[in-house]
Amino acid sequence: MSKHLFLGDEAIAQAALDAGLSGVYAYPGTPSTEITEFIQHSKQAKEGNVHSIWAGNEKTAMESAIGMSYAGKKAMVCMKHVGLNVAADPFMNAAITGANGGLVVVVADDPSMHSSQDEQDSRYYGKFAFVPVFEPSNQQEAYDMTYDAFDFSEKYKVLVMIRITTRMAHSRSGVERKAIKPQNTIHLHPNPKQFILLPAIAKVNYKQLLDKQPALEEESENSSYNHFFEGKDKSMGIIASGIGYNYLMECYVGTSCPFPVLKISQYPLPKKLIARLVDECESVMVIEEGYPIIEEQLRGLLNRTGNIKGRLDGTLPRMGELNPNVVGIALGFPQEQGAPIPAIVVPRPPALCNGCPHIDTYNALNEAMEKYGKGKVFADIGCYTLGALPPYNAIYSTVDMGASITMAKGAADAGLLPAIAVIGDSTFTHSGMTSLLDAIYENTPITVLILDNSTTGMTGGQDSHALGKIGSICKGLGVEEEHIREIKPLKNRHLENLKVIEEEIEYQGVSVIIPTRECVQTLSKRMKAKAKA
Amino acid sequence: MKIDIILAGVGGQGILSIASIIGYAAVKKGLYMKQAEVHGMSQRGGDVQSNFRVADYPIASDLIPMGKADLIISVEPMESLRYLPWLSEDGTVITNDQPFVNIANYPDTDSLNAEFAKIKNIVVINADQIAKDLGSARSANMVILGAASPFLKMDFKDIENAVSDVFAAKGEEVVKVNLACLRAGREFAQKIN
Numbered sequence: 001m002s003k004h005l006f007l008g009d010e011a012i013a014q015a016a017l018d019a020g021l022s023g024v025y026a027y028p029g030t031p032s033t034e035i036t037e038f039i040q041h042s043k044q045a046k047e048g049n050v051h052s053i054w055a056g057n058e059k060t061a062m063e064s065a066i067g068m069s070y071a072g073k074k075a076m077v078c079m080k081h082v083g084l085n086v087a088a089d090p091f092m093n094a095a096i097t098g099a100n101g102g103l104v105v106v107v108a109d110d111p112s113m114h115s116s117q118d119e120q121d122s123r124y125y126g127k128f129a130f131v132p133v134f135e136p137s138n139q140q141e142a143y144d145m146t147y148d149a150f151d152f153s154e155k156y157k158v159l160v161m162i163r164i165t166t167r168m169a170h171s172r173s174g175v176e177r178k179a180i181k182p183q184n185t186i187h188l189h190p191n192p193k194q195f196i197l198l199p200a201i202a203k204v205n206y207k208q209l210l211d212k213q214p215a216l217e218e219e220s221e222n223s224s225y226n227h228f229f230e231g232k233d234k235s236m237g238i239i240a241s242g243i244g245y246n247y248l249m250e251c252y253v254g255t256s257c258p259f260p261v262l263k264i265s266q267y268p269l270p271k272k273l274i275a276r277l278v279d280e281c282e283s284v285m286v287i288e289e290g291y292p293i294i295e296e297q298l299r300g301l302l303n304r305t306g307n308i309k310g311r312l313d314g315t316l317p318r319m320g321e322l323n324p325n326v327v328g329i330a331l332g333f334p335q336e337q338g339a340p341i342p343a344i345v346v347p348r349p350p351a352l353c354n355g356c357p358h359i360d361t362y363n364a365l366n367e368a369m370e371k372y373g374k375g376k377v378f379a380d381i382g383c384y385t386l387g388a389l390p391p392y393n394a395i396y397s398t399v400d401m402g403a404s405i406t407m408a409k410g411a412a413d414a415g416l417l418p419a420i421a422v423i424g425d426s427t428f429t430h431s432g433m434t435s436l437l438d439a440i441y442e443n444t445p446i447t448v449l450i451l452d453n454s455t456t457g458m459t460g461g462q463d464s465h466a467l468g469k470i471g472s473i474c475k476g477l478g479v480e481e482e483h484i485r486e487i488k489p490l491k492n493r494h495l496e497n498l499k500v501i502e503e504e505i506e507y508q509g510v511s512v513i514i515p516t517r518e519c520v521q522t523l524s525k526r527m528k529a530k531a532k533a
Numbered sequence: 534m535k536i537d538i539i540l541a542g543v544g545g546q547g548i549l550s551i552a553s554i555i556g557y558a559a560v561k562k563g564l565y566m567k568q569a570e571v572h573g574m575s576q577r578g579g580d581v582q583s584n585f586r587v588a589d590y591p592i593a594s595d596l597i598p599m600g601k602a603d604l605i606i607s608v609e610p611m612e613s614l615r616y617l618p619w620l621s622e623d624g625t626v627i628t629n630d631q632p633f634v635n636i637a638n639y640p641d642t643d644s645l646n647a648e649f650a651k652i653k654n655i656v657v658i659n660a661d662q663i664a665k666d667l668g669s670a671r672s673a674n675m676v677i678l679g680a681a682s683p684f685l686k687m688d689f690k691d692i693e694n695a696v697s698d699v700f701a702a703k704g705e706e707v708v709k710v711n712l713a714c715l716r717a718g719r720e721f722a723q724k725i726n
Contacts, residue, residue, distance in 0.1 A: 005560055007570070030572055114571070171569040171595040174560060249593035324598040336600030338620035342648045344640040345614045348543065350579035351635060383577065458577075 003174030008164055011139045011175045012078075012106055013038035015146035020181040022073035022101070023051030025061035027430060028459035029080030030115035031169035032108035036078055037460075048183060054456075056465050057401070057430040058083035062090040062105070069094075069103035070195055072187035074150045081109040081120050086401065086431065088125070091159075095129035096197055096205045098157040100189040102150030106162045108169045111290050111321035117381075117398065119319065121290035126161045126267060130209050132216050133161045133267040134225065135242040139173040141225065141265065147178055152219075156212055165289050167321065168243055213268065220270040228273055231260035236309075237281030239264060239274065239294060244287035247327040269294065285330065286310035289322050349389060357453055357517035358384045360489035360497070362392045365420070365449065368501040369394075372418055378411065380404035380432070382424035383457045383519075395422060402431025408446045409439045418505045421448040426456040426464040433477060436510070440478040445508045447501075450474075451489075453519040461522040474512045483511035490517065534564075535588035536686050537597045539616045541607040543633045544571075544581045548608055551678045552585050558687060558695035559587045569595040578635050580612055606681045608660070608674060609633045610645050617652075625654035627681040627722070629673065631661040656680050656722045663717050669707075672714040679718025689719065 006014060013035045016024065026036040039045045039052040051068075055061035058079040068075035079087060084107050091105065107122040126133035134149060136142040146162055153160045193201050220226055231237075238257070240248045241264040248261065262277045264270070278284055278298070284307065286295035295310035309315040315330045316322065325335050352359050362384075369377065379385060379395035380403060387394040397407055404421040412419040423432050428450050439446050452470050456462040466473060474484050485504060487497045497515070504511035538555070542548040552568055559566045569584040584597045599618050605626045607613030613628035620626065628649075632639060649657055660676035675696065682692055696715055700708045 003560060005556060005566075034572070167569055167595045170572050171567055172556065173567045173592075173595075174565065243595070246593045246595065250598065253593060323596050324594045328598065335598075336621070337618050338600050338602075338622075338624070339617040339651070341617055342614050344644045344648060345611055346636065346638050346640070348578075348580040348612075348636055350544065350577035353577060386577065460572075 003176055005172055006139055006143070006175045007034055007170060007172050008136070008139050008142045008168040009034035009108070009170070010038045011143040012146045012162065012164070013042070014175070014177065015143040016076045016104070016150070017042060017044050017048070017050065018178055018180045019102070019147045019150045020074050020183045021050055021076055021150070022183045023065070023068045024076045024078060025051070025055045025064045026078040027055050027057050027061055027083060028456050028462045029058075029083050029108075030459060031110060031166045032078045032080045032083070032106065033459045033462075034169070035106060044180075054462055054465075058087035059090060062087040062094065065103060065105070066090060066094050066097065069099045069101040070189070072101045073184045074102040076104045076106060078106040079108070080116065081107055081122050082116060082118065082400065083107075084122055084125055091125065092129050093197060094159045095131050095209060096202055097195045098205065098209065099153045099159055100157070100187075100194070101184050102153040102160075104146065104149045104153060104160050104162060106146075106164065109163065109165045109290055111165055114166055117400070119290070121293060122161065122163045123267065123290065123293050126163065127293070129159070130213060131159045131161055132156075132219070133163050135163045135265050135267070136168060137243050137245045137263070137265055139168075139171070139175050142168060143175045143177070145225065145265070156216065158209070158212060158216070163242070165243060165321065217268050217271065220266045220268055221272050223266040223270070225265035226270050226273060227263045228276065229257070229261040229263070231258055233258040234260065234281050236283045236285055237262065237277040238285045238287065239277065240287040241265065241294060242289050244289050244322055244327070247322050247324045248287055250324040251328050251331055251333055264294065269297070274298070283307035283309060285315060287316065287322065287327055287330070350386060351389070352383065352386050353520050355520040356383070357489040357515060357519070358387065358451055360491055360494065361449065361451055361515040362387045362394045364489070364494055364497040364501055365422070366392065366394050367498055368505060369420070372505075376411075376416065376418060377420045377422060378404045378407040380421075380423040380427045382427050384422060384424055384451055387422070400431075401427050402435050405432050405435035405446070405448055406438060408448070409435070409442075409444045412444050412446050417445065419446045420505070421446060423448065423450055424457070425450060425452040425454065425466050425470055426462075428470065429464070429466045429473075433473065436474065436479070436512075437477050439510050443509050446510060447504045447507070448510070448512045450512060450514050452514050452516040454516075455519045455522045457519045457521065461519060461525065470514050470516075479510055479512050483507055483509065484514070485512070486514045486516055488517055489515040534686055535586070535590075536604070537602045538585040538604045538606055539597065539602045539619050540583040540585055541605060541612040541616055542581055542609050543612060543635070544577055544579050546608045546633065547674055548581065548583055550674050551606060551608075552583055554678060554692065554695045554699055555585065555587070555685065555687075557699055558691045561695065562687070562691060564589055565592050567592045567595050580615060582616060604681060604684055606677060608677055610657070611640060614648055623654070625656070625684050626652050627656045627658070627677060627684070629660045629677055630657045631659060631673075656725065658718065658721055660718065663721070664714050667710060667713045667717060669710040669714065672711050675711045675714035676718035679715040679720075680722040682715070682719045683722050
């Protein structure tokens with residue numbers, strides 16, 4: 001069979017389609033975005049009528065996927081690691097309901113925080129929720145694991161997590177596909193009360209989930225993804241999980257690793273395999289991408305044996321993603337290095353595009369804020385976060401989706417006035433609407449700028465749920481109509497925009513300003529497509 | 534056989550089109566490859582790179598270890614220097630000499646040239662001009678790929694075929710001009726070496 005050149009994300013998408021997926025639910029987030037985009041562009045998905053429209057946020061995505069699983073069909077939900085925080089409520093509770101149709105959640109972690117605000121490790125969520133986790137080490141495994149995950153979910157009636165990281169998501173390699181399976185037909189769970197998490201029922205379900213753990217562990221012991229490689233040198237054994245295994249193998253290209261190696265790619269952890277390695281070897285090195293979750297469990301609180309090496313004892317760096325060099329150093333290999341980076345090479349941070357509407361908005365806002373001093377503008381997650389950098393230096397916070405509005409509210413409650421929020425249209429519908437409702441409920445004096453560029457810009461221009469509706473949403477939530485001000489962020493309208501911002505900052509209640517102009521990236525894409533047609 | 538390449542440039546310059554041609558040729562030959570790309574925030578005008586590995590045996594790491602890259606192929610002069618710690622002792626730098634200036638403190642041409650002079654194996658090419666002269670300013674990437682082609686340990690015919698196949702959907706004219714750019718880049722590199 002011929003090989004397809006797939007990103008890890010694309011391998012997962014194709015595998016889900018081949019496994020008989022009926023719907024994918026997701027909110028865009030690097031490095032997970034390409035999974036859903038692949039399905040959106042797939043002919044196979046179109047022919048099979050597979051649902052692939054973006055969800056409003058990760059929580060709504062997760063819930064829709066649970067609904068599809070409830071109806072008996074195979075559903076997948078994809079997100080970046082911080083998206084799982086948003087979806088944590090339905091995620092934790094879907095572990096308690098269990099699955100009917102195969103239910104798979106793919107979480108893409110971002111160690112080293114290439115495009116994120118933290119580097120949390122989703123395997124902790126998997127353990128927390130008592131659900132099996134698959135962690136592929138290459139694109140073929142990403143395909144195979146996803147393909148099998150739906151059957152696994154249906155066999156044990158459990159939610160299954162696939163955990164990948166940036167280098168898995170965004171690295172391309174050859175992948176062989178398997179036979180296409182049909183989609184499920186609608187069928188309900190044999191127990192009509194399975195999804196009713198009233199305490200009396202939830203207790204029964206939770207016990208069922210705990211009772212499944214030995215069987216899930218047994219699956220891990222016998223899984224082809226968890227493999228024990230013999231080694232003659234028993235002075236050390238190595239546990240390598242996910243793509244940590246690749247970096248280990250890179251150190252032994254053209255030769256073979258002398259130490260016994262346990263490759264782990266399926267959780268719950270295979271205790272017997274781990275016990276064998278620990279018993280056979282004098283010490284154990286743990287190489288894992290992300291937090292030291294395996295290492296921590298092996299060491300225990302006191303590390304009495306003192307022979308476990310990894311991220312916690314400094315053998316490997318405590319934070320950041322792994323690479324072949326840090327793993328090589330941990331194993332004692334001398335590292336080569338080319339010439340140092342010349343001093344003339346300067347950083348080139350990402351920047352707002354030429355012609356970006358946010359530039360005109362920040363120029364007006366900065367001028368309006370001059371008389372109030374620094375530290376009073378709270379921002380959010382999107383391209384406009386780049387307003388934190390020179391030459392704008394316009395914003396003072398970026399915490400999580402939607403936090404701009406509620407942080408401004410809290411600061412206003414504390415008496416830090418004026419308090420301004422800057423949030424994008426897509427982030428507003430993701431998690432900003434309820435924040436705004438809080439402020440409206442108390443008539444907190446804040447001014448909210450909802451930068452409407454009619455798209456989800458940072459992740460590549462996905463449709464925004466509130467296209468053309470931001471004003472009416474604000475009105476519906478209860479913002480007074482005369483304090484919903486739409487402006488067009490353009491250089492030649494600077495003075496009139498400045499006046500609007502100044503007026504609304506002075507207003508002692510909730511006001512919303514909506515600078516509206518399309519993202520230059522999506523505009524140029526649209527124009528190109530139009531010229532082609 | 535193995536060849537490890539760092540592709541470098543600025544977000545939006547399209548370094549991945551170079552990767553897709555080499556990748557296509559490699560897979561067609563039945564070679565193994567891995568290519569780690571950068572998506573997301575840095576695509577907004579920041580520095581971007583791609584780790585591109587081809588071998589006739591299965592490749593372990595998606596990332597190239599420091600000091601092991603055979604080639605740095607860069608579509609922007611300053612960006613070619615950012616990855617020197619990854620270049621092996623006998624490695625070669627192939628870089629465009631046309632700067633992409635979107636920062637205030639961009640180094641001047643003399644200091645860039647002084648750094649280039651320190652590199653043992655290097656091809657510095659004005660790919661923009663060559664592509665423009667051939668009638669397709671947008672094909673500078675193919676000039677760079679052509680300049681890198683003598684170092685790729687692959688048959689040039691296979692790379693030409695890959696260019697033809699990858700651009701086929703865009704029509705015969707596009708294929709023709711991209712092939713011309715590819716060959717012009719190769720000629721330039723062969724002349725100076």
